[in-house]
Amino acid sequence: MFNNDDAPLDASSFRLLVGTVALGAVLSVTAVIATRRFLYADSSYFLLGMWENGSFFVPNYSRWFGFWVTQWLPVLAMKLGLTDLGVLAALYGVNLWMNPALTVLVAWWSSGRSREVTLATLLCVLFLFQNTYLVLDNEASVFFLLVSILLILTLRRDFSYWVLLLFIPILFSHGVAVLAVGPILVALLLWRRRYFSTTGRAGSGPS
Amino acid sequence: MVGAVALRVLSPSAGPNRTYFLEGALSLPASPSLVLTTVAFGSLLAHAYRPTLSWLTKLFWASTGMLLLYPFVLPDILLPAFHYRARILNAALALLLFAYLHGRLHGRLGTAPQLARGRVLALAVVLFVFKGKVTWEWHRHVGLFRTELAEARGIVDFPLEGAFSERRSSQFSWSWTSPTRSVVFQAIEEGQVRAIMLNADTSVWQPFLPLSGDMPDLSAFGIWYGSELTGAVAPP
Numbered sequence: 001m002f003n004n005d006d007a008p009l010d011a012s013s014f015r016l017l018v019g020t021v022a023l024g025a026v027l028s029v030t031a032v033i034a035t036r037r038f039l040y041a042d043s044s045y046f047l048l049g050m051w052e053n054g055s056f057f058v059p060n061y062s063r064w065f066g067f068w069v070t071q072w073l074p075v076l077a078m079k080l081g082l083t084d085l086g087v088l089a090a091l092y093g094v095n096l097w098m099n100p101a102l103t104v105l106v107a108w109w110s111s112g113r114s115r116e117v118t119l120a121t122l123l124c125v126l127f128l129f130q131n132t133y134l135v136l137d138n139e140a141s142v143f144f145l146l147v148s149i150l151l152i153l154t155l156r157r158d159f160s161y162w163v164l165l166l167f168i169p170i171l172f173s174h175g176v177a178v179l180a181v182g183p184i185l186v187a188l189l190l191w192r193r194r195y196f197s198t199t200g201r202a203g204s205g206p207s
Numbered sequence: 208m209v210g211a212v213a214l215r216v217l218s219p220s221a222g223p224n225r226t227y228f229l230e231g232a233l234s235l236p237a238s239p240s241l242v243l244t245t246v247a248f249g250s251l252l253a254h255a256y257r258p259t260l261s262w263l264t265k266l267f268w269a270s271t272g273m274l275l276l277y278p279f280v281l282p283d284i285l286l287p288a289f290h291y292r293a294r295i296l297n298a299a300l301a302l303l304l305f306a307y308l309h310g311r312l313h314g315r316l317g318t319a320p321q322l323a324r325g326r327v328l329a330l331a332v333v334l335f336v337f338k339g340k341v342t343w344e345w346h347r348h349v350g351l352f353r354t355e356l357a358e359a360r361g362i363v364d365f366p367l368e369g370a371f372s373e374r375r376s377s378q379f380s381w382s383w384t385s386p387t388r389s390v391v392f393q394a395i396e397e398g399q400v401r402a403i404m405l406n407a408d409t410s411v412w413q414p415f416l417p418l419s420g421d422m423p424d425l426s427a428f429g430i431w432y433g434s435e436l437t438g439a440v441a442p443p
Contacts, residue, residue: 013324020328024335031339035346036392040379041291044387045414051394052423083428086395120308123248123327124301130244130334131297133290133341 014115021122025129029097038093040133046071047092051085054078070095100125230292238289239277240337241297246270247330252304255322267326275333278340283374285341348379349392352404356389359402361435362417367407382406383413390423394430401433 032038039047046067049057056075058067073095074088082088104121111117235241250267257263278285290297351371356363365385366372381388389403403417415421422432 017324017327017331021331024331028335028338028342031342035342035349036395037342037345039388039391040287040345041381042384044384044391048387048391048414048423051425051428054427085425085428085430089391089395119322119327120305123308123322124305126331126334127244127248127304128297128301130337131241131290132294133287 011115014119017119018122021126025101029094032097033090033093036089036093038096039089043092043096047074047089050074050078050092051088069099073098100129231294231296234289234293235296238286238293239281239284240274240286241289241293243270243274243277244334245300247274247333248304251322251326251330254326258321271326271330271333274337278337278344282340282344283378285344285378287341287379344375345379348376351376352388353392356393356402356404359404360433361402363402363404365405365407380407382408383411386413386415386417390425394425394428398429399431399433400425400436403436 045059046057049059050071055078056068056071058064071092074091077088077091104118104125107121108114108118235245247267247270250263250270254260254263254267348371351369355366355369355371370376383406385404385406390400393400393402400422405417406413409418415423417436420437422436
């Protein structure tokens with residue numbers, strides 16, 4: 001995947017890039033948690049709602065999926081009896097930011113530790129990391145979709161059924177997500193024809 | 208019931224959908240950061256497929272260089288709200304990019320891209336420097352917010368003058384969250400809430416009404432409101 005101004009994608013190149021990105025991500029997220037930058041926009045409202053409820057806070061039920069994905073960590077801590085608000089806030093920050101890291105990890109694992117697939121995922125995550133101020137609820141649901149599609153593609157099955165199933169939580173995540181991912185669904189379904197026509201490995205539905 | 212919900216969520220004619228989608232689309236070209244990042248990533252990938260086009264190399268290094276300098280030279284227009292608005296469109300773009308790369312990597316849609324290791328590394332480092340500067344600017348904004356509340360008791364107006372209200376700081380504010388931020392920051396850092404800053408525009412929707420004494424109940428965490436806010440005596 002790498003050329004040479006530069007070098008081929010050998011193990012050392014892979015480690016260098018992943019190591020650099022991991023170090024940068026750790027430093028960046030640590031700074032974000034320490035400065036509570038995750039409280040930008042309406043996050044303080046969601047955090048306050050979780051504290052008051054002692055549980056999930058879903059002010060807009062059409063976004064329930066995104067709220068659940070981004071609140072489970074502090075909610076779990078509260079259910080376990082943690083009452084330190086500083087720690088709960090930090091866990092909320094971690095919860096918001098852990099989805100990109102999970103995406104890369106799942107990509108690495110599900111692709112049989114493929115360097116190429118892992119780096120492709122890393123590039124996409126870097127792009128999102130830069131272009132979204134925070135990876136908030138709606139993005140988490142899209143990330144979920146991305147991971148799922150990755151799994152499906154890696155498994156080389158006919159994924160159209162899965163895509164449709166996975167869109168159900170997206171439908172209830174946010175109206176905007178529907179508008180944005182609608183064209184993607186079309187693109188993926190059209191793409192599927194090329195994808196499988198070159199592999200001849202169209203499989204059955206979900207199993 | 209389900210049909211009504213689905214219609215509300217799906218219909219582009221719904222007000223919130225239309226507004227968010229249009230705002231997101233308009234935010235993409237309006238933010239220098241969004242444009243520079245997209246150009247940098249785009250030229251990186253385009254170069255992988257067309258390595259002989261030297262102008263792609265120039266475009267990549269120019270956009271990456273500007274991305275490095277921009278938050279330091281123009282800290283007044285980091286425009287985090289634009290990133291917020293465009294987040295779904297960006298996520299969609301990343302998803303399509305991933306699907307394309309994945310198809311290429313497995314040789315099903317052609318040959319795998321030959322990315323330049325040095326460029327990927329340089330871009331990654333620049334992005335983290337950029338994020339570091341944004342975090343620093345947020346830290347500055349929150350510091351000014353704390354200063355405004357440091358000596359305050361009770362309900363205070365949103366300051367219309369001073370460093371907190373200047374664009375460099377105010378771009379990190381949110382139109383309706385000053386009261387919730389006041390509560391959250393003081394609850395975390397002081398263990399009590401003694402002052403609440405009102406929104407700049409007090410007519411906007413907000414989750415609770417400080418002027419009516421309608422405060423979030425955080426007593427389960429041992430957080431109490433000062434007597435200037437409740438009129439009652441706080442417990443010892």
